[in-house]
Amino acid sequence: MLNLFFLLFAGYVAGLFLPLCFPAKPKIQNVLAHGSAGLGSGAGILLGVMGLFAQEPWTASVQSTIPFLSFAVRLDPLASFFVLTISLAGLAASVYAIGYVTEFYGRVSIAALGALFNGFLLSMTLVVIADNGFFFLIAWELMSLLSYFLVVTEHKKAEVRYAGLFYLIMTHVGTAFVILAFLIFFQAGGSFSFEAFRHPEQPLSEGMRTLAFLIALIGFGTKAGIVPLHVWLPYAHPAAPSHISALMSGVMIKTAIYALIRVYFDFLGGQFPWWWGFIVLVVGAVSALLGVMYALMEHDLKRLLAFHSVENIGIILLGIGAGMIFQSYGLKELAALGLLAGLYHTINHAVFKALLFFGAGSLLYATHTRDMEEYGGLLRRMPWTGAFFLIGAISISALPPTNGFVSEWLVFQSLFLSFQLPTVFLKLMLPIAAAMLALTGVLALVCFAKVFGISFLALARSSHARHAEEVPIPMRIGMGILAVLCVGLGLAPMIVVPLLDRITGPLTGVSISDKVLAFDGWALAPANVEFASVSPPMLAALLIAGGLLGLFLAFLFGGHLVKRYYKTWGCGINSSPRLEYTATGFVQPIKRVFSTIYQPTIKLETEFLEESRYFTKHRRFEIHIEPIFEKYLYHPVINVFVRIADRVRIRQAGSLHLNLAYILVALVVLLLFAL
Amino acid sequence: MLQTITLVVAQIIVLLGISPFLVGLIRKVKARLQCRRGAGIFQPYADLAKLFRKQPVVSSTTSWIFTATPYILFASTLSAGLLVPTFASLTPLSFTGGVIALVYLLALGTFFLILAGLDAGSAFGGMGSSREALVASLTEPAMILSIFAVAMTAGSTNLSTIVHKTALLESVVTDPAPHLMALAALCIVAIAETGRVPVDNPATHLELTMIHEAMVLEYSGRYLALIEWAAAMKLVVFLSLIANLFAPWGIATTLTPAAIGIGLVAYLLKIAGLAVLIGILESMIAKLRLFRVTELLGAAFILALLGVVFFYILRG
Numbered sequence: 001m002l003n004l005f006f007l008l009f010a011g012y013v014a015g016l017f018l019p020l021c022f023p024a025k026p027k028i029q030n031v032l033a034h035g036s037a038g039l040g041s042g043a044g045i046l047l048g049v050m051g052l053f054a055q056e057p058w059t060a061s062v063q064s065t066i067p068f069l070s071f072a073v074r075l076d077p078l079a080s081f082f083v084l085t086i087s088l089a090g091l092a093a094s095v096y097a098i099g100y101v102t103e104f105y106g107r108v109s110i111a112a113l114g115a116l117f118n119g120f121l122l123s124m125t126l127v128v129i130a131d132n133g134f135f136f137l138i139a140w141e142l143m144s145l146l147s148y149f150l151v152v153t154e155h156k157k158a159e160v161r162y163a164g165l166f167y168l169i170m171t172h173v174g175t176a177f178v179i180l181a182f183l184i185f186f187q188a189g190g191s192f193s194f195e196a197f198r199h200p201e202q203p204l205s206e207g208m209r210t211l212a213f214l215i216a217l218i219g220f221g222t223k224a225g226i227v228p229l230h231v232w233l234p235y236a237h238p239a240a241p242s243h244i245s246a247l248m249s250g251v252m253i254k255t256a257i258y259a260l261i262r263v264y265f266d267f268l269g270g271q272f273p274w275w276w277g278f279i280v281l282v283v284g285a286v287s288a289l290l291g292v293m294y295a296l297m298e299h300d301l302k303r304l305l306a307f308h309s310v311e312n313i314g315i316i317l318l319g320i321g322a323g324m325i326f327q328s329y330g331l332k333e334l335a336a337l338g339l340l341a342g343l344y345h346t347i348n349h350a351v352f353k354a355l356l357f358f359g360a361g362s363l364l365y366a367t368h369t370r371d372m373e374e375y376g377g378l379l380r381r382m383p384w385t386g387a388f389f390l391i392g393a394i395s396i397s398a399l400p401p402t403n404g405f406v407s408e409w410l411v412f413q414s415l416f417l418s419f420q421l422p423t424v425f426l427k428l429m430l431p432i433a434a435a436m437l438a439l440t441g442v443l444a445l446v447c448f449a450k451v452f453g454i455s456f457l458a459l460a461r462s463s464h465a466r467h468a469e470e471v472p473i474p475m476r477i478g479m480g481i482l483a484v485l486c487v488g489l490g491l492a493p494m495i496v497v498p499l500l501d502r503i504t505g506p507l508t509g510v511s512i513s514d515k516v517l518a519f520d521g522w523a524l525a526p527a528n529v530e531f532a533s534v535s536p537p538m539l540a541a542l543l544i545a546g547g548l549l550g551l552f553l554a555f556l557f558g559g560h561l562v563k564r565y566y567k568t569w570g571c572g573i574n575s576s577p578r579l580e581y582t583a584t585g586f587v588q589p590i591k592r593v594f595s596t597i598y599q600p601t602i603k604l605e606t607e608f609l610e611e612s613r614y615f616t617k618h619r620r621f622e623i624h625i626e627p628i629f630e631k632y633l634y635h636p637v638i639n640v641f642v643r644i645a646d647r648v649r650i651r652q653a654g655s656l657h658l659n660l661a662y663i664l665v666a667l668v669v670l671l672l673f674a675l
Numbered sequence: 676m677l678q679t680i681t682l683v684v685a686q687i688i689v690l691l692g693i694s695p696f697l698v699g700l701i702r703k704v705k706a707r708l709q710c711r712r713g714a715g716i717f718q719p720y721a722d723l724a725k726l727f728r729k730q731p732v733v734s735s736t737t738s739w740i741f742t743a744t745p746y747i748l749f750a751s752t753l754s755a756g757l758l759v760p761t762f763a764s765l766t767p768l769s770f771t772g773g774v775i776a777l778v779y780l781l782a783l784g785t786f787f788l789i790l791a792g793l794d795a796g797s798a799f800g801g802m803g804s805s806r807e808a809l810v811a812s813l814t815e816p817a818m819i820l821s822i823f824a825v826a827m828t829a830g831s832t833n834l835s836t837i838v839h840k841t842a843l844l845e846s847v848v849t850d851p852a853p854h855l856m857a858l859a860a861l862c863i864v865a866i867a868e869t870g871r872v873p874v875d876n877p878a879t880h881l882e883l884t885m886i887h888e889a890m891v892l893e894y895s896g897r898y899l900a901l902i903e904w905a906a907a908m909k910l911v912v913f914l915s916l917i918a919n920l921f922a923p924w925g926i927a928t929t930l931t932p933a934a935i936g937i938g939l940v941a942y943l944l945k946i947a948g949l950a951v952l953i954g955i956l957e958s959m960i961a962k963l964r965l966f967r968v969t970e971l972l973g974a975a976f977i978l979a980l981l982g983v984v985f986f987y988i989l990r991g
Contacts, residue, residue, distance in 0.1 A: 379738040386738075399783040400776065412775050416823065416832060427987050431823060435980065438778075438816040445782055446808040449789040453804065458796030459736050523770050532832040534772040539780070542757065542771065546750025549687075554897040557727035561896065563742075568734040568795045568893060575736060581793060581801020589809040593969045 001058045001075070004047045008087075008125065011040025015118030019111040026110040030101055033114020037121060038094040044087025044125060051080025052499050059131065066134075068192045074131035077503040078266070082128040082258045085347050088485070089251045089354045090121045096358050096478025097243045099471060103365055104241070108153055113241070120146040120247065127255045133182045133192035140178065140255075144171040147252060150244045151236050163239035170232040174222030178259075181215040184208055185267060197267045209268060213276050216263045217283070224256035226317065227287040228629045230310045234294075237309070238302035238370065242361025243478075245302060249309045250354035254346055257316055261339070265507040270327050270335075274426065277324030284321050285433045288314025288440040293597060296447045296590060297625050299372045299583045301360045304451065305353065308396065311440060312349040315411060316342045318433060322414045323508075325426060332510040334417055337526050339504045340512070341410035344496060348403040348489055352395040355482035359389035362475055363455065366468035372454050372583045376461035382470045386456045388479040393448035395486040398441050401540035403489035406524070408441060409534050413526040446590065454583045461577045491537050494521030584623065591625075599626035678930065679767040683757065686766070690756040693943070694907035695719035697914070697950045704954025719907070723900050731896025734795040744791035745894070745901035751784040752905040752912070759915050760838045762938040763927040769835030774822045777834065778815055781868070781912075784905065785811050792890035799882060803889025806965060810874060810886065813972035814867045817979050821860035824853050824982030825920050834916070842923040850989045856982035858921050863975035865913035867968070870906070872957040874968050877906075884962055911946065918945040 015036030019029035051058060054075070061072035075083070097117065101110055123146055126139035148171070152164035182192070188204050189196030204212065222229040233253075237245045264272065291310030298304035323338025362385040363378065364370055379386035395402040398409075415437065418430030460466040470476075489496060494517055501513035518525040523535035568575045591598055600623055607618040651658075699716040706713025733742065757768045758777050772780075785807065792804035822832070829837040829845075839845075867874040870887040879885050891902050919926060925941025927934040963971060 377736070377738075379740065390740075394783075394786070397782075397786060398779065399786060400772075400779050405779055409775055409779075412819075413832075416826075419827060419830075424987050428984060431820070431983050432980070434823070435816050435820045435976075438819045439812070441779075442782065442812045442815040445786055446789075446812050449786055449793075449804070449808060453790050453793035457738060457740060457790060457794040519770060529770060530831055530833065530836055532773045532775075533770045534776050535770055538768070538771040539754065539776065542754040542768070543747075543750045543783075546753040547746045549753065550746040550749035550901050554727060554901065557724060557900075558897050559728075561728075561730050563731045563733050563896070565735040566732050568736055568797045570797050575796050577796070579798050580796050581798060581805060586793075586801065586805045586808070589805060589965065590812065592966065593809065593813075 001047070001050060001054070002060060004043050004050065005060070005073070007043035008040050008047060009122070011036045011038075011043055012118045012122035012125075015040065016115045016122075019114045023111070026105045029110040029114055030098060033111070033118060034094045034097045034101075037097075037114075037118050038091055040118065041087040041090030041094060041121060044083055045091065047075070048080045048082075048084025048087055051075040051083065052077050052502055054080075061131070068186075069134040069138075070132050070193065071135055072131040072193065073126075073129040074194070075129055077506065078258065078261060079129045081343065081347070081500070081503050082254065083125055085254060085350045086121065086124050086128065086251050088347075089247060089350050089482075092354060092358070092478045092481045093117075093243045093247055094478075095481065096246075096361070096475050099474035099476075099478075100241070100243050100361055100365060102472070104153075113150075113153060116146055116150050117244065120150060120244070120252075124247075124252060124255055128258050131194045133186060133194065133197065135192075137175075137179060137182065141175060143252065143255070144168075144175060147236075147240075147244070147248055151240045151248075153241050153244070154239070160239045163235035167232045167236035170222055170229070174219050174229070177215050177219030177222070179219075181212050181219055181263065184212045184215070194267070198269070209272070210276075212268070213264070213272065216260065217279070220256040220259045220263075221283070222256075224253050224260070224313045224317075225287075225310045226283050226313060227290050227310065228633055230287065230291070231629055231634060233306040233309055234298075234303045237306035237357075238300060242302070242357055242364060245305075246354040246357035246361070249306060249357055250350040253309060253313060254350060257313070257320075257342075257346055261320065261507070264324065265327075265339070270507060270509075272324065272328055274325050274328040274423075277321050277326075277328055278426070278429070279321075280317055280324055281321030281429070281433055284314045284317030284319075285436045286314070287311070288318065289436050289443075290597075292440050292443045292447060293594065294625070296443060296450070296587050297598060300370045301363065301372055301451065301455070302357070302370050304372075304447070305356055305360060308356075308444070308447070309349075309353060311444065312345065312353065312396075315408065315437065315440070316345045316349065318342075318437060319345060319407075319411045319414060322411070322418075322430060322433075325421070325430075326414075327508060329421060331420060332508050333512050333515065334414065334420065336501075336504040336508040336510055336512045337410070337417070337516070338414040339507065340497070340500045340516070341407060341414050343500050343503060344410055344493075345404075345407035347496075348395070348407045348486075351482050351485045351489060352392045352402075352404060355388060355392040355479055355486060356396065358475070358479045358482065359385055359392060362471040362479070363468075365471050365475070367462075367464040369462075369464050372451065374462035375455035375465050376577060376580065377457070377459050378465060378468055379456040381460075381465075381468045384476045385471060385479065388476075388483045389456065390452060391483040391486050393452050395490070397445040397448050399445070401487075401490050401536045401543065403486050406490050406493050406534075406536055408437070410524070410526065412437060413532055416532070417527055443590075446587075450583055450586050454581075454586065458580050459575065459577045461580065491540060493517075493524055493536060497524070599628070600624065601626065682763065682767045682930075686757060686761055687753065689761055689939075690753065690908055690911055691904070693946070694904065694911045695723060697910055697946065698907045700947060700950045701954040701957070704951050705958050708955065708958040719903075723904060726895075726900035726903070727897050729896040731894075731898050733895075733898075734797075734893050736796045737794045737893075740787070741791050741794040741893075742898065744787040745898040745905075747787045748784040748905045749901045751780045751787075752908045755780040756908055756912050756915075758834060759912055760835050760919050760923075760926065761915050762942040763930065763935060764835060764839040764842050764919075764923065765928070765930075766835040769833055773831075773833040774819060774826065775832070777912075778819055781909065782811070782815065784909075788890055788902075791894075795893040797893065799889045799892050802882065803886055803892070806886045807890055809965075810867055810968065810972070813969060813976070814864045817860055817972065817976040818864045818868070820976065820983060821857040821864065821979035822916075822920070824857035824860075824979060824986060827983070827986050828854070834920070838919045838923050838926065839928060841920075842926050842928050850985070852989065853982040853986040854921065856978045856985065858917070860975040860979035860982065861917055861920070863971060863978075865917060866953075866956075867972055867975075869910045869913055871953060873960050873963040873971070876962050914946040914949045915942075918942070918949060
């Protein structure tokens with residue numbers, strides 16, 4: 001274990017410094033940086049798997065001279081699982097990046113980009129294995145700062161700088177709350193070690209526990225991107241280079257999920273009233289639904305994917321929230337089920353969201369635009385990217401037999417099992433959450449039908465798309481790894497569930513692996529086979545057999561017929577991209593139906609010909625969605641700060657004499673205090 | 676094992692075999708109500724056979740998605756059909772999945788059909804896809820919730836178990852209110868999902884009104900045959916659901932030849948009766964404007980939700 005950990009550390013640190021030794025040689029820098037990152041993440045995968053199978057958590061620590069800080073690491077099953085998730089995405093990103101960063105040659109320092117990439121992966125790994133609050137906060141801050149620098153890679157663009165600033169502020173507001181939460185535990189435990197957090201000298205009072213719950217939810221929720229703290233995601237994720245967006249969206253926001261589980265189930269010992277779980281459930285349901293609804297209206301592919309991260313964090317929190325509710329009533333098996341469903345969706349989302357961001361990166365690489373309305377017909381020009389993206393799209397839409405289906409099915413079941421709860425209120429609320437999840441699922445399907453249909457099918461809508469070419473092989477391999485995982489994680493729940501059970505077992509005190517796996521692992525059955533069961537391998541077999549039957553019937557009744565190609569029928573008009581449905585048009589009915597939420601504003605300007613008002617010279621159509629949270633929640637707060645700054649500015653006129661006077665006054669006041 | 680395989684094959688034959696008949700029956704009922712003689716009830720079989728023998732014409736702008744979609748749609752609809760009890764309550768493949776698997780299998784077909792509609796690059800296909808997306812997004816939550824309202828009485832979300840327990844009177848419906856609400860919701864969902872009046876009109880080729888037909892406008896030959904067959908099977912799936920969830924009378928609960936014989940006759944009578952009802956309904960009402968459809972589907976969702984609420988309130 002120690003050797004593997006050193007290998008991981010050495011890999012990332014090598015990637016941090018080696019590229020800097022070869023200035024002005026971007027090719028060598030690229031290979032060195034991403035090769036070492038691949039080594040580090042490869043070691044991370046092994047470390048994660050071994051940590052999951054280990055009998056006892058592996059620990060190591062180095063004391064520091066700073067009070068309360070010790071560089072302690074602990075690899076229990078929960079931490080191992082997240083190390084595994086981070087490293088899987090990290091490995092795929094390392095391979096993908098070898099091809100992708102060639103785009104940046106000559107524009108951005110590859111050494112800096114590669115070094116930051118390695119540092120980012122290392123800091124995320126440290127966050128989940130840290131066993132000391134102080135150390136955790138250092139790693140957490142490092143993760144935030146490094147990702148900020150990565151977001152502003154293309155800092156010459158004003159919108160990127162704005163995105164970076166927005167992210168920097170939001171993440172630090174979140175960190176402030178995290179520090180507050182840890183101070184509560186520190187006050188009771190007298191030490192920053194997680195062991196003291198778990199078993200404090202004097203137990204926390206009920207009020208303090210509730211405060212810790214709420215503060216942790218806000219602090220980590222900011223990072224996770226729960227509604228209404230999600231506003232930074234659609235700015236920051238698109239601004240970063242795509243392999244970084246994949247890591248931020250697929251993995252970094254999951255460190256917050258890790259921290260929430262760590263705080264609620266580990267530090268607070270899984271002892272809480274039902275309404276904590278209910279709050280998490282409501283936050284999850286609202287995030288899932290609003291996330292997908294805003295994603296539907298986006299036409300910037302990367303912004304759209306960022307909103308889908310909000311949705312999927314919501315789905316994960318639905319599972320965890322249901323688990324917390326069951327836990328509070330002592331229904332341990334169901335609590336383990338909800339938690340397991342949330343964790344299953346965590347790794348699934350990491351895989352398919354990273355895949356989709358890689359796909360978006362490939363489209364950006366090939367067409368140099370993120371605007372979906374300029375894509376079209378790309379499946380024929382980029383068959384590999386298209387096929388991989390389709391697998392990702394099917395997975396995120398939770399269609400069988402992929403991984404997204406399995407984890408969403410488990411979340412559904414943990415919500416449906418609410419009839420075992422003692423209160424009518426919760427019995428009612430959980431199925432309503434399930435209905436919201438059903439709506440979320442189908443809207444995600446619509447959204448990705450839009451993305452794939454508009455981007456990859458029909459005719460190219462711009463010259464960018466007409467001249468697009470398939471991306472380099474490393475990028476295809478990076479996507480291929482994740483596409484295989486998407487299918488594999490869906491078809492093999494009999495392997496994944498026992499592994500996840502090793503995490504939820506210690507946290508809830510009950511092992512459910514044997515109960516959940518029915519028919520020798522070929523089917524999942526959360527309560528008993530009679531209540532519900534699903535068999536992903538059997539579903540896949542049925543689908544393949546059904547497809548073959550269709551082929552056979554077509555041959556049986558029709559024999560061998562060669563298909564003829566002819567142009568699309570368009571009422572006598574030759575087909576052109578201008579006749580195609582646009583992304584905006586595709587979702588227009590949904591926008592109209594849910595106009596209460598979207599509050600669209602439409603602006604139509606028409607300029608007529610001078611000779612006759614029956615002919616138009618120029619027409620301009622604009623449609624905007626009301627950014628409700630930014631307008632009603634963030635702008636008032638920002639305005640308050642701007643007003644305070646305006647007042648302060650009067651006293652900060654830039655006069656040197658005045659500033660010297662301030663220093664003198666401050667010194668005198670301090671001296672007075674010292675006396 | 677042999678018994679299982681026989682039952683699966685029997686169910687596949689039933690699904691494939693009777694689906695064109697139902698379409699023919701509905702058309703016949705509508706024709707008679709319009710004082711026409713109409714084509715024979717078995718005309719859809721001849722239509723399918725004709726389509727299979729025709730050379731398919733494919734748009735040159737399309738990708739492999741367009742040609743793969745008919746097979747995927749056929750496979751997903753057939754798989755969904757195997758999860759629903761038809762003439763026997765114990766479906767051999769019921770362990771494969773319950774309500775949610777059913778809904779998501781059908782959604783898989785819808786997903787590819789939406790893509791295929793966009794693939795040809797014509798405005799018709801896009802229009803059909805866009806409208807189908809709207810209808811699908813409103814029906815699916817209502818469908819899950821309505822079946823769940825029934826599922827709670829039986830203590831299972833597995834369709835086979837629900838039907839089996841209800842047929843054996845193991846789970847007795849004490850309060851009919853939740854069931855009636857769920858039934859109403861599921862009927863609306865079935866009409867919307869199978870593209871029937873007042874949501875969609877399967878007999879139209881007018882761009883203002885069509886949804887499903889617009890999506891499949893570019894299809895011909897064997898591809899169109901598979902899509903039409905899949906659409907007919909989807910109708911069977913929904914009619915079987917309604918018939919067996921709410922009226923499992925006569926269904927074979929054991930696997931004796933006599934029970935299966937009675938089950939088969941009862942099943943055919945029930946779904947033929949429902950098909951006649953659809954025919955009458957389609958003759959009586961006009962198609963709704965697209966944005967009025969959302970109100971109907973919203974009502975289905977509210978009904979299903981009320982079904983769940985009432986179940987818990989009545990049980991206390």
